[in-house]
Amino acid sequence: MRNIITIVRKEFAQFFRDKANIRMLLVMPVIQLLILPLAADYEVKNIKLALIDHDHSPGVNQMIQKITSSGYIHLVAYESDYKDALRLFEQDKADIMIEVPPQFEENLIRNNEASISVSVNAVNGARASIGGQYLQKILQDYNMDIRLKWIQFPRFNPIPLVQVESAYWFNPHMNYKQFMVPGILVILLTMVGANMSALNFVKEKELGTIEQINVSPIQKHEFIIGKLIPFWIMGQVVLSIGLLIAYLVYGVVPVGNIGLIYLFSSFYLLVVLAFGLLISTFVQTQQQTMLVSFFFMMIFILLSGLYTMIDSMPAWAQMITKLDPIAYFVRVNRMVIMKGSGLSDILPDIGIMICMASALISWAVWNYHKRS
């Protein structure tokens, strides 16, 4: 116990000796939380539309007005030649191309139907599908409008009108920040925790200071625990800073008990720190550490469900996410912050964190040899 305190004190002394460390600890979460939630926005805006009009009728005009009045789609070009529009399309100056054939309005009135061609640039898949959906919805509305205007209705409504009204629970305004902030908090904590602990340990190897520790009577579990505690505390500090920014900047207030977030992060940090330690027992230099931890971070973050839904991943990828600690915390954080889930809802996740932490710490202790 006394040895552990000695190590903890040494770690803190070393940490606060370097002003860059403190700046990193305080500034990094602030900047990340200020930039990422605003940038990682799924709302598709500014869809650029190129129109090829061979008809030049008021009907087309009406349709375009309908489309652009939504605010999501802007008309960037009004061409009369398909080739001109295609060029814009190819230069990425237009996302959607609508070609209106000659006699569009005439056909519409006379034959009750007319066709237009819609092409969507699918290089950016998300943008294409969402933009296409917007457009389809608008065109449907437009369709309905003219039918209502021009068609003589029989006694009963010939078109069965089932209107779908959606209500968005837990995030009624579909505010992406509400959704992203809890997730980005987790990434922050993970980066700080895993990198700091891994780098710290490897630094001792690289500078040879571990030699002096190895010949001392300090037990290896004392050494490892003594190293984990300072970073565990710093992780909680980063989390608190993050929660504060979430409240001050984005107005995100946890619906559930904030204590639950700290409870979960206590175990989560153990997993992350132990993971960092484990990496450090396998590598020799800080450079290798960064590369290895970057590799795992990349996979963990992309599979965490922060940016893409886990439910829509293929089954094998979903299996991998079961081993991804970030995925658990992202989910728990969203549950507690957005839905107000209680302790019983997150207990299974806490259980999994405890298992992961014990496995990783044992592995790290086992793999760290005081002598070879």
Place this chain on the structure above:
Amino acid sequence: MFAITCKGISKSYVNKKQTTKALRDINLEVNSSELFGLIGPDGAGKTSLMRILATLILADIGIATVDGSDVVRDFELIRKKIGYMPGRFSLYQDLSVAENLEFYASVFNTTVNENYELIRDIYVQIEPFKNRRAGALSGGMKQKLALSCALIHRPKVLFLDEPTTGVDAVSRIEFWEMLKRLQAKGMTIFVSTPYMDEASLCDRIALIQNGRLLAVESPANIRSEFAGQLWSVRSKNMSRLMKDLKEWAIASSAFSFGDSIHLSIKGQRISASDINNYLSVFGHQQIEAQQIEASVEDCFMQLMSNE
């Protein structure tokens, strides 16, 4: 009781398919309160032996004890009673001098005050800089701090791995004086060095080369066991001189030593005029030849060529 014993210690490193034999059948006994030097060139196996004794690595075979405890079985006990100073400065560079010392005192369950008397001689020299970061100290100061930290728990046996490598001549002399004072307090000191001139400062030395001990003796005994005559020879053209001496049939070896060439003659006694006569034939001028006492380095070279 011996402070250190080694019996049949061997160690090899396997790197891919290549096996490097670092130590071969090392047998050694170091007396209590002895200043013992392990002397040999780089790569001879000094650090490996030191690390086995400091319980950092395991020997492949053989038994070693430190202060009566087995290095394999009682390693935890040994770690409490030895001080080890690795060849590379390995204290925390971002902690201050005082913080480093306090940290190591605390690690060994003691305090700086408790053993201050032991390190006072050394520590007073760095005390003016006690709030300076260890990384910002000069080489000699780092050395003194490292020694203070290795001593802070009053070890029974002190292991110093090349403590004077890269240290200036004045600091080296000072350092050896400090070791002498520690020895006077009853400490056993096991020190390795590549510098042959430091050998004479030890009570006994072990000469090591290619993982094998060539001799374990007092420096005086080693010097007296030099076989044959040793001459220090100089002339105007030193590179030619070297070649010509090497080709001399009665010369057993010739190697450059400082600004002269040490020539050893085995099996017969010659005089300075014999050397003069031999060299004049090759046209050497300003020939100086002087018979000298063998130094440890000369003995080392002789032992090495006998291997």
